[in-house]
Amino acid sequence: xxxxxxxxxxxxxxxxxxxxxxxxxxxxxxxxxxxxxxxxxxxxxxxxxxxxxxxxxxxxxxxxxxxxxxxxxxxxxxxxxxxxxxxxxxxxxxxxxxxxxxxxxxxxxxxxxxxxxxxxxxxxxxxxxxxxxxxxxxxxxxxxxxxxxxxxxxxxxxxxxxxxxxxxxxxxxxxxxxxxxxxxxxxxxxxxxxxxxxxxxxxxxxxxxxxxxxxxxxxxxxxxxxxxxxxxxxxxxxxxxxxxxxxxxxxxxxxxxxxxxxxxxxxxxxxxxxxxxxxxxxxxxxxxxxxxxxxxxxxxxxxxxxxxxxxxxxxxxxxxxxxxxxxxxxxxxxxxxxxxxxxxxxxxxxxxxxxxxxxxxxxxxxxxxxxxxxxxxxxxxxxxxxxxxx
Amino acid sequence: xxxxxxxxxxxxxxxxxxxxxxxxxxxxxxxxxxxxxxxxxxxxxxxxxxxxxxxxxxxxxxxxxxxxxxxxxxxxxxxxxxxxxxxxxxxxxxxxxxxxxxxxxxxxxxxxxxxxxxxxxxxxxxxxxxxxxxxxxxxxxxxxxxxxxxxxxxxxxxxxxxxxxxxxxxxxxxxxxxxxxxxxxxxxxxxxxxxxxxxxxxxxxxxxxxxxxxxxxxxxxxxxxxxxxxxxxxxxxxxxxxxxxxxxxxxxxxxxxxxxxxxxxxxxxxxxxxxxxxxxxxxxxxxxxxxxxxxxxxxxxxxxxxxxxxxxxxxxxxxxxxxxxxxxxxxxxxxxxxxxxxxxxxxxxxxxxxxxxxxxxxxxxxxxxxxxxxxxxxxxxxxxxxxxxxxxxxxxxxxxxxxxxxxxxxxxxxxxxxxxxxxxxxxxxxxxxxxxxxxxxxxxxxxxxxxxxxxxxxxxxxxxxxxxxxxxxxxxxxxxxxxxxxxxxxxxxxxxxxxxxxxxxxxxxxxxxxxxxxxxxxxxxxxxxxxxxxxxxxxxxxxxxxxxxxxxxxxxxxxxxxxxxx
Numbered sequence: 001x002x003x004x005x006x007x008x009x010x011x012x013x014x015x016x017x018x019x020x021x022x023x024x025x026x027x028x029x030x031x032x033x034x035x036x037x038x039x040x041x042x043x044x045x046x047x048x049x050x051x052x053x054x055x056x057x058x059x060x061x062x063x064x065x066x067x068x069x070x071x072x073x074x075x076x077x078x079x080x081x082x083x084x085x086x087x088x089x090x091x092x093x094x095x096x097x098x099x100x101x102x103x104x105x106x107x108x109x110x111x112x113x114x115x116x117x118x119x120x121x122x123x124x125x126x127x128x129x130x131x132x133x134x135x136x137x138x139x140x141x142x143x144x145x146x147x148x149x150x151x152x153x154x155x156x157x158x159x160x161x162x163x164x165x166x167x168x169x170x171x172x173x174x175x176x177x178x179x180x181x182x183x184x185x186x187x188x189x190x191x192x193x194x195x196x197x198x199x200x201x202x203x204x205x206x207x208x209x210x211x212x213x214x215x216x217x218x219x220x221x222x223x224x225x226x227x228x229x230x231x232x233x234x235x236x237x238x239x240x241x242x243x244x245x246x247x248x249x250x251x252x253x254x255x256x257x258x259x260x261x262x263x264x265x266x267x268x269x270x271x272x273x274x275x276x277x278x279x280x281x282x283x284x285x286x287x288x289x290x291x292x293x294x295x296x297x298x299x300x301x302x303x304x305x306x307x308x309x310x311x312x313x314x315x316x317x318x319x320x321x322x323x324x325x326x327x328x329x330x331x332x333x334x335x336x337x338x339x340x341x342x343x344x345x346x347x348x349x350x351x352x353x354x355x356x357x358x359x360x361x362x363x364x365x366x367x368x369x370x371x372x373x374x375x376x377x378x379x380x381x382x383x384x385x386x387x388x389x390x
Numbered sequence: 391x392x393x394x395x396x397x398x399x400x401x402x403x404x405x406x407x408x409x410x411x412x413x414x415x416x417x418x419x420x421x422x423x424x425x426x427x428x429x430x431x432x433x434x435x436x437x438x439x440x441x442x443x444x445x446x447x448x449x450x451x452x453x454x455x456x457x458x459x460x461x462x463x464x465x466x467x468x469x470x471x472x473x474x475x476x477x478x479x480x481x482x483x484x485x486x487x488x489x490x491x492x493x494x495x496x497x498x499x500x501x502x503x504x505x506x507x508x509x510x511x512x513x514x515x516x517x518x519x520x521x522x523x524x525x526x527x528x529x530x531x532x533x534x535x536x537x538x539x540x541x542x543x544x545x546x547x548x549x550x551x552x553x554x555x556x557x558x559x560x561x562x563x564x565x566x567x568x569x570x571x572x573x574x575x576x577x578x579x580x581x582x583x584x585x586x587x588x589x590x591x592x593x594x595x596x597x598x599x600x601x602x603x604x605x606x607x608x609x610x611x612x613x614x615x616x617x618x619x620x621x622x623x624x625x626x627x628x629x630x631x632x633x634x635x636x637x638x639x640x641x642x643x644x645x646x647x648x649x650x651x652x653x654x655x656x657x658x659x660x661x662x663x664x665x666x667x668x669x670x671x672x673x674x675x676x677x678x679x680x681x682x683x684x685x686x687x688x689x690x691x692x693x694x695x696x697x698x699x700x701x702x703x704x705x706x707x708x709x710x711x712x713x714x715x716x717x718x719x720x721x722x723x724x725x726x727x728x729x730x731x732x733x734x735x736x737x738x739x740x741x742x743x744x745x746x747x748x749x750x751x752x753x754x755x756x757x758x759x760x761x762x763x764x765x766x767x768x769x770x771x772x773x774x775x776x777x778x779x780x781x782x783x784x785x786x787x788x789x790x791x792x793x794x795x796x797x798x799x800x801x802x803x804x805x806x807x808x809x810x811x812x813x814x815x816x817x818x819x820x821x822x823x824x825x826x827x828x829x830x831x832x833x834x835x836x837x838x839x840x841x842x843x844x845x846x847x848x849x850x851x852x853x854x855x856x857x858x859x860x861x862x863x864x865x866x867x868x869x870x871x872x873x874x875x876x877x878x879x880x881x882x883x884x885x886x887x888x889x890x891x892x893x894x895x896x897x898x899x900x901x902x903x904x905x906x907x908x909x910x911x912x913x914x915x916x917x918x919x920x921x922x923x924x925x926x927x928x929x930x931x932x933x934x935x936x937x938x939x940x941x942x943x944x945x946x947x948x949x950x951x952x953x954x955x956x
Contacts, residue, residue, distance in 0.1 A: 079652075083629050084661060091621050092711060092724045092747055095737035222519065223631060224713040235716075238661075242629045249634070271662075273546040274670030318673040319796060330665060 015067040021141050021199070021264030022292030026156070031148045038144060039263055040068050042200065046207035050355075055231075057353035063210040063251045065258045073341035078260055081246045082268045082335040085114030085134070086326060088238045103326035107185045111196045112239045113265045114334045117189035118325040121311065128313035131303040132325040133160075136265045136334055137191035137291070138199035139178045146176025160290065160299065161188035196234050199264065202243070202336060206259055208232035209244035210251045212350045219252065219350070229354035239334065247338055254345045260337035267297045268333035274318045278310045286312075302328050435459050435582070444584050445485045447476065451590040452604035459587050471588065472572035474504070474541050474548045475579060485586055489537075489557040489564060496539055496549070507540040510547075511649045511656045512663045513627035514618075516929035519778040520771070521636045528770040531637055532927040535649055538667045545569050546670035550614060555644040560584070565605065567614065569671075574678035576612065578605040592675055593682070596694045607923040610704045611789060613675040616668045617707045617924060618660075619788050624709045624779045625930070626660035631713070631778055672789045676796055689802050690835045692845075696803075699735075699794050700811055701826030704787040705919060707930070709779040717780060721752035728785035729912065730895060731888060732812055732819035735786060738795045739809035741885050745892040754905045755780065761902075762909055762934040776932045783912050784919040786819050797842075804842035806880055807849060810872040813884050814865055817891060821918045827865045831856070909934075 018039040020027055027035060043066040050058045087109050090099040103109050104118060116134045120127035146153050150167065153176060157165040161182045170180050183190040192198070213220045213229050220229050223245035227233055230248075233240030250257050267289070275283040291299035304312055313322050322328065435450045439458055442448070447467060448459035467476060478495055479485055486492040499505035517531025534554055538547035549568045556562045564581040575592035592612030594600040602610060609615055622630040635645040648654035683690045697703060708726040717723060724747045727733045733743060759776055766773040797803040815822040831852035837844035850873060853859055859866040875883050898904035916931050 084665070088621070088711070092727075094727045094733040094743045094746065096734065097737055098742060221521075221634065221636070222713065222715060224716040228716055238629050245632060249632075271666050273666045274673050318669055318792070319677070319799060 012072065014071050015261055018068065019262040021138060021262050022266065022296045022298035023262055024291060024298070026145055026149060026152050028149075034148060035141070035144055036068070038140070039203075040066060042203055043068075043207075043258070046203055050208075054358055055355055056358060057213075057351055057355045058211075059351065061207050061210050062349050063212075063256050063347055064207040065256050067258050067261065067339065070256075070258070075343055076339065076341040079246065079250065079338045079340060080268070080335050081243055081338060082333045083112060083238045083242055085110075085112050085116075085136075085329040085332040085334050087112050087329075089236060090326075100324035100326040103329065104324045105185070107189070107194050109194075110329075111194045111234070111237055112334060113192065113197045113202070114329060114332060115189050115192055115194060115197065116325045116329060117187065128311040129322055129325070130311050131301060132312065132328050133189050133290075134267070134300045134302070134329070134332055135189045135191050135298065136267060137298040138197070138202075138264060139192055140199045141264075142178060142191045143176055146171065150176065157182055157190060161190055196237070196240075201233065201240075202265060203259065203263065205233040205240055205243050206247050206257065206336075206338065208355075209247040210257050210349075212248065212252050212348050213354065214350050214352050215354060221248075221252070231355040243336065250338065250340045252348065254343045254347050255340040256342045256347055258339045260339045262296060264296065264298065264336070266292065266295075266335050267300050268335035270300075270332055272317075272331050276316045278314050279308065281308075283315060286315075300332075435587070438583060438585065440583070442585070445483065446585075447471065447479060448585055448587045450587050450604075451594055451600055453600035454590075454594070459582075459585065462588065470573065470591070471570065471577055473568035473570040473577045474539075474544065475566060475568035476577065476588075477504075479586060485584075487560045487581055487584060487586075489551065489553050489559075489562070492551070492564075492566070493537065493539075499541075504541055504543050507542045507544070509656055510538045510540075510658045510662070510667075512536040512538070512658055512660060513633045513650075514625050514660075515633055515637065516625050516927040517768070517771075518625060518627065518633035518637060519631065520766075520773075522639050526771060527639060529768060530928075532929065533633075533637070536663065537649075538663070545571070545674055547667045550667075550671075555642075555647075557647065557649065567609075569674075574682065576609075576614075576675065578609070580605070592679070596679070596691070611698065612679070613789055614668050614671045615704070615789075615924075616663060617705075619664055619668060619706050620708055621661065622709065622711050622779050623660035623664065624707060624777065624782050626663070627657070628660035630711070632659075669788070669792075672792050676789065676793045680796055680800065680802075684838065687838050688835050689838055692802075692834055692836050693829070693832045695793060695797060696832045697826075697829060698787075698790040699797070699803075699808060700829050700832070702786070702790075702820040702822070704789060705784040705820055705922075705924065706787050707782055707919075708785045709777070709782040712780050713778060714776040714780045715778075717752045717755060719751070719753040719756065721755075722749050723752060723755050723780055724749045725781055725899075725908070726783060726785060728819060729781075729783045729915075730819070730892060731816055732786045732791075734788075734791045735794050735812055735819075736809065736816075736884075736888065738791065738798055739805040739812065740881055741809060741888060743885075743888050743892055745889055745896060748892060748896045748899065750899050750905050750908075754899075754902050757902060758906055758909050759932075761906060762913075764932040764934045766929055767933040768928040777929070781912065782931055784820055784915055801839050801842050802836060802845065804846050806873075806877065807842060807846050809880060809884055810869055813872055813887065814868050816888070821915065824865050824868075828853070828869060 017032065018036040020032065020035055047061050047064050047066060049060045087103055089109050089111055090102045093099045093102060107115050110116065114134060114136050116132055118129055119131040120129055142153065150171060153170060154165060154167050157170060165182050169182055170176060178191070179193045182188050183193060208230050209226065209232055211230060213226070215229055220226050223241045224235060226248055227235045227241045227244050230244065233244055235241055247257050270284065270287045272283040277283055286304050287300060287302050289297040289300050291297070302312060304310060304315070315322050317327055320327070435455070435458060442461065447462045449455065449462050449466070450459040462471070467480065478499065482495065486495045493509065496506045497509070513533065513535060515531045515533035517529055518533065520526055520529060520531060534552060537551040539549035539551075540546070541548040549566060551564070551566045553564050554562055566579045567576045568579065570577050570591065573591060577591050578589040580587055580589055589604045590600060590606070595606040595609060595612030600606065606612065618624045618626055622628065627633040635650070638645050644650055648656060650657065680689070680695070683694070689695070708728055710723050710725055712721065712723050727743075727748065730748060731743070764774070764776055766775065766777065794808060798805050798808060811825065811828065814828070815824040831849055833845070833848040833852065836848060853866050853869055856866055858864050859870040861867055872880065895908075899908055913934055919925055
């Protein structure tokens with residue numbers, strides 16, 4: 001994890017609106033307000049903490065703040081947290097080619113907030129790769145876009161996936177389907193669909209990990225122990241334990257923590273060392289950002305222009321031809337930016353013990369409420385079902 | 391009379407502070423059976439002339455030079471030292487002698503042609519998860535730093551430095567590797583007293599006179615070495631386990647160093663060291679040495695390459711992905727595959743196991759720790775349990791697998807021949823003297839192409855000419871049995887053997903006794919690793935009082951498997 005210092009101008013003004021992830025320009029001004037409200041409400045619910053009827057050793061998270069409701073402090077700073085897009089889920093497999101193959105075989109394996117789709121010559125599953133498209137855009141934004149601007153959804157699919165996309169391919173009874181024939185394993189990758197890869201998860205992990213926990217008389221600091229004690233995220237990934245640990249390290253220091261605007265997950269460095277192209281061109285030239293701002297890209301592609309007369313598969317990585325998108329994912333980084341301020345030991349809020357479900361609590365069944373454009377005057381207590389929670 | 395400073399065997403030319411007696415012991419053990427050496431070979435210069443002019447580059451290549459380092463001439467430098475560090479020194483009237491001044495000198499070249507581009511710093515400490523306290527103040531956590539310096543227009547990392555925390559010290563061990571783009575090899579340097587000494591280049595690691603001497607005791611094959619190369623990068627600061635300031639005493643000034651504070655933006659994590667630096671540099675050096683030995687479609691000095699396939703010249707360390715502290719009774723602990731078979735090398739030949747994982751249930755794993763009384767032991771410390779990541783064991787070195795892959799890709803060696811060799815004593819992926827007994831049959835050179843046919847023919851002919859293949863139970867016999875499976879059968883037959891073996895192991899370790907057998911085997915391998923120069927730090931492994939009185943489980947299964955197969 002490394003720090004990025006805030007610019008003085010940004011530090012001086014309170015944020016007035018959460019912007020769409022990546023700074024994309026799909027929404028009208030009023031729609032942007034709706035999106036901002038969704039994020040702000042989500043932050044507020046997370047600050048309140050999990051419903052006490054369901055959990056013990058839980059509670060409000062005073063060290064997590066909503067930047068729309070908190071003035072920037074003079075010590076505001078930023079921390080970039082970054083990890084490779086290649087999934088830890090497959091790292092236990094016997095050999096490297098196994099891992100690539102399995103990681104490519106299904107979007108279900110791509111659970112580091114980075115998913116990809118592979119295109120091959122003539123669509124031949126054993127053919128040379130012509131293009132690998134990567135996305136780190138969260139599904140919630142697309143659900144929101146689907147509700148507020150369905151035409152834009154179709155337009156974007158046609159632009160990035162296929163001109164043949166039809167509205168009925170994406171919407172069922174007027175409701176946007178994140179997993180659809182154009183956005184699933186074996187087809188394109190418009191945005192994240194793996195069950196763990198959500199913006200809600202990112203916010204929940206950031207908030208939940210602000211709790212400083214004491215277990216058996218000692219402060220918990222180790223990353224796996226933290227995630228198991230705090231019961232946030234998914235401990236089998238690289239990303240969630242790292243995010244939780246990194247945030248918790250700040251709150252142990254006395255900082256209050258939030259997420260930088262625009263809240264989202266973004267591509268970080270792409271550093272193709274050990275790669276060789278047939279014409280000795282720089283492989284970095286073939287990595288293009290397709291959507292999002294330069295500092296907050298949400299969609300990227302690795303593709304060799306046709307005039308080059310060689311394909312992605314003709315490029316080698318440490319002597320191996322690129323046969324799988326997963327080989328490239330190893331060099332793609334995903335990042336989020338945490339925001340810290342108001343460092344004060346008095347801020348440290350220690351919970352004595354690890355979070356536990358209350359056994360007699362009702363079944364945890366309330367689905368994630370999709371963000372709506374309709375304004376709500378007060379935040380609603382919502383139980384988010386963020387897939388496989390520890 | 392010139393003033394001579396004696397260095398003896400003290401901290402010279404190696405990554406470890408060996409005494410001469412220790413060196414003699416290591417050589418006598420000849421674990422690798424690689425070389426016969428004089429027992430009085432020093433690890434570095436035994437003397438240095440303190441009146442020798444400073445701010446000059448000297449040479450002392452152990453095994454080649456005797457007694458006192460030799461000042462290099464301009465011609466020597468032009469011929470041998472075309473790397474960024476040498477070029478930096480040549481521009482300076484006063485040589486930097488500390489880590490800090492070396493880094494600063496590089497940084498000052500930013501903006502110049504082929505100048506400084508980027509610095510990345512990595513942390514490793516075998517005791518990196520042991521918080522400091524008054525009780526643990528004296529514990530040696532073996533904290534080190536690795537610096538990777540990228541220069542404009544250079545390779546993945548042009549300069550690598552490994553050192554400890556006393557970055558202003560002129561006495562602290564300081565060793566550096568720098569990539570020479572003209573000679574396509576690393577140059578190894580070390581600072582001794584006020585002198586920078588060139589200790590040789592990567593090619594010296596391969597030649598018998600200089601092999602395994604000086605820096606090549608650690609950099610055995612001349613390339614970069616990162617023992618814990620793969621996820622979860624045990625002992626390293628990584629995205630899976632961070633090394634925090636709480637391992638230092640509150641008064642230790644190092645925590646304020648820019649080489650430690652995350653806010654400096656210099657400190658990176660081990661996953662990036664692996665992907666961005668070490669693996670590309672392994673690839674670079676292996677490619678270079680093959681190119682260097684290739685002439686007229688023939689590969690010369692074949693023994694220097696094939697010894698890395700047949701015997702263990704180097705190892706890495708791997709572990710379960712699970713942190714020991716997180717393991718509960720019902721936790722599934724997946725054990726590293728490469729402990730059981732050389733799955734990465736076999737995959738190069740096309741053999742992929744259908745057994746996806748070998749795991750032990752947490753209850754059995756934890757009980758085994760108690761049974762064998764595992765603990766972290768070093769002066770001032772005894773903590774029952776395992777290392778931070780469970781089940782750290784040696785595994786085949788990535789540089790060897792990478793080299794094998796290139797030999798097959800370039801049609802120097804056939805996949806079939808590689809598989810026939812790797813499948814000898816395959817349940818012992820490293821330290822197999824049975825398999826390495828086939829080294830004498832390696833021809834000195836081979837014609838490249840035709841899918842490695844020339845090497846197939848020559849190697850097989852050499853084995854047959856020995857007549858030992860007719861004796862049952864010899865490695866020659868096992869090799870020919872493998873070879874005689876034929877072109878159409880070997881892949882399926884070997885795959886079957888691997889799967890049968892792994893399935894049996896996987897079933898066996900569902901019991902306490904079965905898993906305890908695996909632990910005995912792991913202890914045997916760790917013990918072999920501990921006799922190598924690569925073993926430097928007592929907290930690398932947890933210490934156990936294993937009882938080897940029962941046969942090793944893997945030996946039993948291997949025998950059963952082979953009896954069924956042959």
